[in-house]
Amino acid sequence: MNSAENTSSSNILSIKNLNKIYNNGFHALNNICFDVKRGEFLVIIGLSGSGKSTLLRCINRLHDPSSGEILFNGVDVTQLKGQKLRELRKQAAMIFQHFNLIPRYSVLSNVLMGRLSSTSTLASLFSQFSAKDKKQALEYLRLVGIEEKASLRVDQLSGGQQQRVAIARALSQNPKILLADEPVASLDPATCHTVMDYLKKVNQELNITVICNLHFLSLVKQYATRVIALRKGEIVYQGHPSEITPEWFTKIYGEEAREVHVN
Amino acid sequence: MKTYNFFSIKAIFFDAINFAVVGSILTVAILHPTEEQLLSLHRNALVFLIFFIVGSGLSSILISCCYGKKQSEIKKIISSRYKTLGAHLFESPKYKLNHSTHSFFSTVWGWQLLLTLVLVFITGAIQTHFSFGELFDPQGLNSASQLFRQIASPDWSILPIAVLKVIETIFIAFMATVLAIPIAFFLAFLSAKNIMKHPLAFAFYGLMRTFLNIIRSIEPIIWAIIFSVWVGIGSFSGMLALMIHSVASLTKQYSEIVESVNEGPIEGIQSTGANLIQTIWFAIVPQVVLPYISFTIYRWDINVRMATIIGFAGGGGIGTLLNQYSMRAMWPQVGCLIVVIAAVVWFMDMASAYLRESLK
Ligand SMILES: Nc1ncnc2c1ncn2[C@@H]1O[C@H](COP(=O)(O)OP(=O)(O)O)[C@@H](O)[C@H]1O
Ligand SMILES: [Mg+2]
Numbered sequence: 001m002n003s004a005e006n007t008s009s010s011n012i013l014s015i016k017n018l019n020k021i022y023n024n025g026f027h028a029l030n031n032i033c034f035d036v037k038r039g040e041f042l043v044i045i046g047l048s049g050s051g052k053s054t055l056l057r058c059i060n061r062l063h064d065p066s067s068g069e070i071l072f073n074g075v076d077v078t079q080l081k082g083q084k085l086r087e088l089r090k091q092a093a094m095i096f097q098h099f100n101l102i103p104r105y106s107v108l109s110n111v112l113m114g115r116l117s118s119t120s121t122l123a124s125l126f127s128q129f130s131a132k133d134k135k136q137a138l139e140y141l142r143l144v145g146i147e148e149k150a151s152l153r154v155d156q157l158s159g160g161q162q163q164r165v166a167i168a169r170a171l172s173q174n175p176k177i178l179l180a181d182e183p184v185a186s187l188d189p190a191t192c193h194t195v196m197d198y199l200k201k202v203n204q205e206l207n208i209t210v211i212c213n214l215h216f217l218s219l220v221k222q223y224a225t226r227v228i229a230l231r232k233g234e235i236v237y238q239g240h241p242s243e244i245t246p247e248w249f250t251k252i253y254g255e256e257a258r259e260v261h262v263n
Numbered sequence: 264m265k266t267y268n269f270f271s272i273k274a275i276f277f278d279a280i281n282f283a284v285v286g287s288i289l290t291v292a293i294l295h296p297t298e299e300q301l302l303s304l305h306r307n308a309l310v311f312l313i314f315f316i317v318g319s320g321l322s323s324i325l326i327s328c329c330y331g332k333k334q335s336e337i338k339k340i341i342s343s344r345y346k347t348l349g350a351h352l353f354e355s356p357k358y359k360l361n362h363s364t365h366s367f368f369s370t371v372w373g374w375q376l377l378l379t380l381v382l383v384f385i386t387g388a389i390q391t392h393f394s395f396g397e398l399f400d401p402q403g404l405n406s407a408s409q410l411f412r413q414i415a416s417p418d419w420s421i422l423p424i425a426v427l428k429v430i431e432t433i434f435i436a437f438m439a440t441v442l443a444i445p446i447a448f449f450l451a452f453l454s455a456k457n458i459m460k461h462p463l464a465f466a467f468y469g470l471m472r473t474f475l476n477i478i479r480s481i482e483p484i485i486w487a488i489i490f491s492v493w494v495g496i497g498s499f500s501g502m503l504a505l506m507i508h509s510v511a512s513l514t515k516q517y518s519e520i521v522e523s524v525n526e527g528p529i530e531g532i533q534s535t536g537a538n539l540i541q542t543i544w545f546a547i548v549p550q551v552v553l554p555y556i557s558f559t560i561y562r563w564d565i566n567v568r569m570a571t572i573i574g575f576a577g578g579g580g581i582g583t584l585l586n587q588y589s590m591r592a593m594w595p596q597v598g599c600l601i602v603v604i605a606a607v608v609w610f611m612d613m614a615s616a617y618l619r620e621s622l623k
Contacts, residue, residue: 062530062533086537086538087536088536089535089536090536091536093534093535096530096531098527099527099531100528100531100534101528102528102531102532102545102549103528104549105549113531113535113537116532116535116536116537116538116541116545117535117536117538121538121541124537124541125541125544166531169531170535
């Protein structure tokens, strides 16, 4: 991928005519086109079932797109296989609504999982991560403010803390972009802001592009630099969060929706 | 006959088999065929087939009387009186909602069930030569009680060899289990649906499942006979027999555990760019390791019991000794062996239950 890296372009990601049809025939993404600039904090909103998770999982190829192009640093990633696919996943780290950590492992071990793709299979099976990796992992834990929990089992942490471990795991991959699939949907409102603040920190201090699926419009206005709204697998809005008017809101969420505030 | 949904095919198949069994039994009862006639497999299979066909015809007529065929009536039962046993068993839940309240004896399925049970029971009694006369025959009772008395006064002088041989049996079971673990561990992933998603892999998965089912349906005692010809009579052949059986059983149990794992960690590890082996090792293995150990200990426990039986077929250990003594009617010695076996089985059972409890 390095050879084709296109530094002259300011787009880190460029999606063209992306379609996803599931095996059961369901058309989950319909001709999606958009670009993402380096350093953006792009938020994707939409009702549940509108295709947000599908879109993110097409970008890091946890799902295979049916047609269209996904240019990541100028390279189409839709057909990648094997080592190149794993390299893509390493560079496009992901965090999840349910954290997807390994419950029986320590916080530090979980963060080190981010180094798997850069460690030989044999060494990783015996958990032989380099001293540098461990030091880095601890630094990322400090960045998300839970360094002192490094040796605890991760399932003893609260939801918000687990999501911060997941962020640290993602960071230890040294990603170029961070995909966040409803990172705060299973957290209470107070914790919700803490986690979003760390994502913003990652975005601004480490200069990592973030694409984040969100539910609440109030959060969108606070964190996003740009918004895309999905409805039934199609983009119905693209623009700056401050431009979202009540008309747009009903268009995105349907007539019966009321804006929900979270503080 | 019009449109059948899946339930009616299953129901008709059930009824047809039912009818063929009952019909065949009645034919034998009425015609009293000779030994020679009973051995004519071709003709008897033909009779069975004819009954099967008649039965399926009868069943489909009755079922079509029961359920509405038109789209508007599809959820209605027109007359549950004529419902067959097959229909009663396999009808889809949407019909079960509007049950009518006929009593057992005024329905087809009620009589069908009763007739089948009575006939099958009578046939079973004849097949097993069931006889109260034999059971309470004074002479037979007398020799049985003598045998019991001898067994109940064990000859403790053979205790040293019994202990030696039971240790051999425990180790036969132990080796069979231990050697089966790595093989089953590896095969389990190849026989788990959630790992073998790729179409090619899925075909291999189907092959694995069939292969394992065949291996598992061959009793260990058959394997013991095969291996005693192959490597000679003794504990080695017994161990190999149990190992083969354990591989098949453990693979099935392991793969079911793998299939029930939480997908979240798998997705999480995959998203870091980990390869397949790393994903299995870090996302799946931590989830399955405790249930694996639990099933493995239980397998060892089962293997100790099976190793005893296998000894009868030349598999070595205490089973072989038991076979030798009982062939020579040395009942007090047999009594000693029975006590030793019972003690070991009881102990293994307790120990494995304790260990598995601690793993919860
Ligand atoms: N594996 C799948 N197979 C078939 N349909 C799916 C699958 N995953 C998701 N879908 C469907 O695709 C649509 C979009 O799902 P998703 O991307 O999860 O939406 P969101 O994340 O916005 O809630 C939903 O209607 C969902 O039912
Ligand atoms: Mg989703």
